[in-house]
Amino acid sequence: MEKTRKTVLILLFFIYNSVVENEFDDILASINGDSNAYRRLVQTYQPQIVSLMWRFTRDRTEAEQLVQDVFVEAFLSLKSYKGHGPFSHWLKKIATRVGYRFWKQQDKARLLVSVEDFDTIDEPDEPGEIDPTEAAAALHSLLAKMPTDDRLVLTLMYFEDCPIDEIAHRMGWTTAGTKMRAMRARGKLKKIAEKEKFSERFEWIK
Amino acid sequence: MDKIIEIVEKLAQKAKNEVITQFDVSNEVMTQISLLHYEQPRLLPIEIFASVSAIAASIVIFFSMNAFQCIVNPLFQLFTPYQGASLPW
Numbered sequence: 143m144e145k146t147r148k149t150v151l152i153l154l155f156f157i158y159n160s161v162v163e164n165e166f167d168d169i170l171a172s173i174n175g176d177s178n179a180y181r182r183l184v185q186t187y188q189p190q191i192v193s194l195m196w197r198f199t200r201d202r203t204e205a206e207q208l209v210q211d212v213f214v215e216a217f218l219s220l221k222s223y224k225g226h227g228p229f230s231h232w233l234k235k236i237a238t239r240v241g242y243r244f245w246k247q248q249d250k251a252r253l254l255v256s257v258e259d260f261d262t263i264d265e266p267d268e269p270g271e272i273d274p275t276e277a278a279a280a281l282h283s284l285l286a287k288m289p290t291d292d293r294l295v296l297t298l299m300y301f302e303d304c305p306i307d308e309i310a311h312r313m314g315w316t317t318a319g320t321k322m323r324a325m326r327a328r329g330k331l332k333k334i335a336e337k338e339k340f341s342e343r344f345e346w347i348k
Numbered sequence: 349m350d351k352i353i354e355i356v357e358k359l360a361q362k363a364k365n366e367v368i369t370q371f372d373v374s375n376e377v378m379t380q381i382s383l384l385h386y387e388q389p390r391l392l393p394i395e396i397f398a399s400v401s402a403i404a405a406s407i408v409i410f411f412s413m414n415a416f417q418c419i420v421n422p423l424f425q426l427f428t429p430y431q432g433a434s435l436p437w
Contacts, residue, residue, distance in 0.1 A: 277362035300360035
């Protein structure tokens with residue numbers, strides 16, 4: 143049993159190393175102008191980036207545009223990837239900044255972003271259970287009412303389980319500053335939720 | 349724990365199970381990248397011109413320095429270039 147476990151671990155280690163090696167080959171080839179190599183990278187990491195950008199907008203057209211922006215920006219910055227950490231981490235850093243800029247642009251334009259009304263979410267038949275899509279929409283709507291920086295911190299914390307130092311690293315902020323921001327953001331979130339009568343609307347959630 | 353934060357955290361837990369519809373943007377990304385390549389200006393002619401200009405300027409400065417050293421009082425020479433004796437008429 144122990145021998146089988148060790149064999150499996152060794153096999154997984156070699157598979158992981160070969161995947162990483164292939165990834166590095168594709169990155170180098172992309173820098174040298176191989177478009178097929180970059181297309182492979184896009185197709186490999188697309189699902190992760192789509193999931194992340196979906197947290198920045200629940201409009202499909204906007205989400206598609208954001209994902210495209212992430213990969214184009216990544217291509218232009220490819221030479222700056224030093225290989226210190228996983229490529230996905232580097233990509234998510236770019237994606238987070240693209241999303242943050244998108245929110246900032248919306249603030250500047252003072253666009254009235256239509257967010258789903260909490261009233262559209264009814265108490266389901268099965269007590270305590272909520273559809274994940276409805277839960278995501280409700281949380282997205284609540285967070286949309288916050289200032290951009292606070293919204294970003296809480297979005298990454300709640301939707302991506304991102305630790306504070308990772309959020310700070312992605313945005314180029316200090317860890318202490320981000321921790322303070324998270325604490326204050328939760329306070330602001332609570333005030334907004336009280337104003338929206340959040341606890342009355344969703345007290346049925348288990 | 350505060351009730352509101354508790355509800356928010358429950359919503360967040362449920363939201364993580366959301367099935368997100370995937371889409372493929374690889375074609376659009378590659379198109380945008382290829383357009384960027386077309387838009388990039390060709391710098392080589394400008395660089396050649398700049399190099400030739402720099403060489404020409406260096407040559408001019410080299411010869412100018414030699415000429416400058418022959419002038420006794422450069423400012424004087426500029427305003428009164430010739431101090432020959434006046435001829436009696």
